[in-house]
Amino acid sequence: MAESIDLIGLLTPIICDHDNTLLAGAHRLKAHKYLGKEQIGVNYKGVD
Secondary structure, rough: OOHHHHOOOOOOOOOEOOOOEEEEHHHHHHHHHHOOOOOOOOEEEOOO
C-alpha cells in the first residue's frame, strides 16, 4: 500500500469522527506514517 500511495497518491481519504477518532483507513494512515508524510486527507463523519 505504501508503494502505491508513494507512486500515485492517496485516492481515498481516511474517515474520522468529530473527536478525531479513526473510523476507517488504519492501513492508509500507517502507510502514510511509514512514508514520513505529515498530512493525510480526512473525511469527517458525524456519529449519532
